[in-house]
Each structure stands twice: as C-alpha cells, then as structure tokens.
Amino acid sequence: MKAKTLAVAALIAATATTWAAGETATTTAETEAPSVSVADGLEAWSRIYEVASHPRCSNCHVGESGIPMWSGPSYGKTRPHGMNIAAGESRIGAEFVTCATCHTRSTQGNTVAHAAPRVDMDWQLAPAQADWFGRTSQEICSQLRDPERNGGRTAQDIAEHLDHDLILHWAWDPGGGREPAPYSLQEHIADVMAWGMAGMPCPNG
Amino acid sequence: MQIMVNGTTHEVDVEEDMPLLWVLRDELGITGPKYGCGIAQCGACTVHVDGVAVRSCQLAAGDVDGEVTTIEGLGTPDALHAVQEAWIEHQVAQCGYCQSGQIMAAASFLETNPEPTDDDIDRAMSANLCRCGTYPRIREAVRSAATKLMEA
Known part of the structure; x- marks a missing residue:
C-alpha cells in the first residue's frame, strides 16, 4: 500500500469511536490540502473495489431484494443467506426476522465457526442504493461518488462513516474462520480519502 | 451477575x-x-x-x-398467549421439540408485523426448523393468532 503517497495523517489520536476487542484506532483527519493525481486516485480506487467487492462487504450490500448473500471461501458455493432470510424494506428484518435475532449485540468478538457474526451494534443491511453484490468496479464507483445515491456524502464523509460503523470494522476482523476484507481498515480509509482528493475518478472516467 | x-x-x-x-x-x-x-x-x-x-x-x-x-x-395455563392458543387449536406439534422456539418466534413476529401475508409468515417462520415438517399447521396457527390479536 502506498501509504506514503497519501497525505493522510495516521498520527491523530483516536476519535470517540467504540473499539471492539483487538481493534486499533484509525483516523480520517487530513494534514493539509495535498494533491493526489488521477492516476494515484485510480490506483486507490482499484484497492477500494477489492474491498467493496469482497464477500465480507458485498454479502450485505445487496439491492432492493433485501436478501443477504452467503459467498466467499468459507461458504463454498454462492447462495442466498440460509433460513429464507430477507431484511425487507426496513433493512433490519423488522418485517420478518430481525437481523439482531441471531446477530446479537456483543463486545465479545467472534470465535465460533458458523455462528452468526456479531458486533456492538444492531446488525443490518447496507442501504439498497449501495447495491454492490456482483457489480462491476465502474458500477460501484459511479454509485459511491454520486451524492444522489450515496447518502449525500463526500469522500471525507465516506471515510468518517467507515471510521464509525462497527459492522464495517468487523469486515477486517470477522473471526470464526472467515476471510477478512483485504488491506486494513486504516489503509482503506486512507484510500477513500486519496480517491476523494483525486476527484473520485472512476475506471471509465 | x-x-x-x-x-x-x-x-x-x-x-x-x-x-x-x-x-x-x-x-x-x-x-x-x-x-x-x-x-x-x-x-x-x-x-x-x-x-x-x-x-x-x-x-x-x-x-x-x-x-x-x-x-x-x-402465557399462563389460565391465560395462554394467542399464539399458544392457536397452537393447540391447530394441533401444530408433532414431536414438539421445536415448538417453544416456534411460538416465541411467532409471538415476536406478530408484534412487528400484525397483519402478515402467508408469504410473510413463511419468510419469518423459515428460520425455525421443524424436523416433523409441520409447516402447513404452523402457518395456519400463526394466521389464526394474528386474527385473534387484531380482534383483541
């Protein structure tokens, strides 16, 4: 990771985020207004896409179906979440079975293989607009930089969102024999900020 | 604790x-x-x-x-929960091992989705397995309980 090319401070004290066991502090603070070339921004994007398309992220980044997926090395063949689960329009399963019925709220980490992953917040799907499962790099990039479809966020806002959402933190420390998302949370945040400073370039412009 | x-x-x-x-x-x-x-x-x-x-x-x-x-x-024997009443009415249980989980799941489900469709019921109750395969009776009982709770 070309962290040295990214003008993102890694030295600021941790924010007020609640950290799960084993987590380390991250920061989204900028040092000064730097410039990041489009080429470096596209390199950062390619790493962001590796993260966004990884099963730890994409399995719960599904569209309006509200049906999470089971995919990746620990699941064998790709298939919808077992038990006929759908999170509904609420995205938390309120219409059927709440995600939190099985994905309980805990600070105790994840050690048991095949048990439902848990963090210290209620489990939920990403918004339907952030429909990443099976999508191309261009499709995800276009969504993520479109304020109409990304919750009105700047790249800085996206980085801060990453800093504060414990379900996202879980992707890098999933436990239970699950493969973590690539790179690290801090590297991913740095990539998002670099991509933003480069003007949020996408592969096809 | x-x-x-x-x-x-x-x-x-x-x-x-x-x-x-x-x-x-x-x-x-x-x-x-x-x-x-x-x-x-x-x-x-x-x-x-x-x-x-x-x-x-x-x-x-x-x-x-x-x-x-x-x-x-x-519920109590004298004042059963509507889902428990429906379970008896429809004679849902066969071996009965899953039924306490089924009933607790159904009671919670009807709190948040009081007028479920059959598809909603199937979706919600699919997360509770019944090795005897009593699913048609489970669906009927949940539907009955929903009606009773709405009338109450």
Missing part, C-alpha cells in the same frame, strides 16, 4: 461468554428453550429479550441487556 427471567431476578455466577441458553437450562432449570444447533440455524432456543425474539444460543450472558421471557413466561 443478575439476570431477570419471566419477571424474577436471578443472581448467577457464570462466565460472561456463557450462552444465555446454558444459563437458562443449566443454571436456572428453565428448560422450555431447547438446544438444537448452537449456531443460530434452527431456532429451537428462541426466547425474547424485552419482547424481541433472540436466539439464546447466540446471546452471551454478559451481553443480556433487558428482561428475558421464555415460553414459561409467555
């Missing part, structure tokens, strides 16, 4: 990571919730925490944040 179950506060001396199901069954002798799979795939251990269905095999004792209700506390 202290834990409130079915209206009674209990002092239990257990590890923080002991599953609630173990606390209920082995420490408190409350055996309505059943052990099936231990990994949230069968629903036999379902209880309520503050009225919401939770798989007690997945909830650590140290993470319990609210009042626990098991099948023993859902």
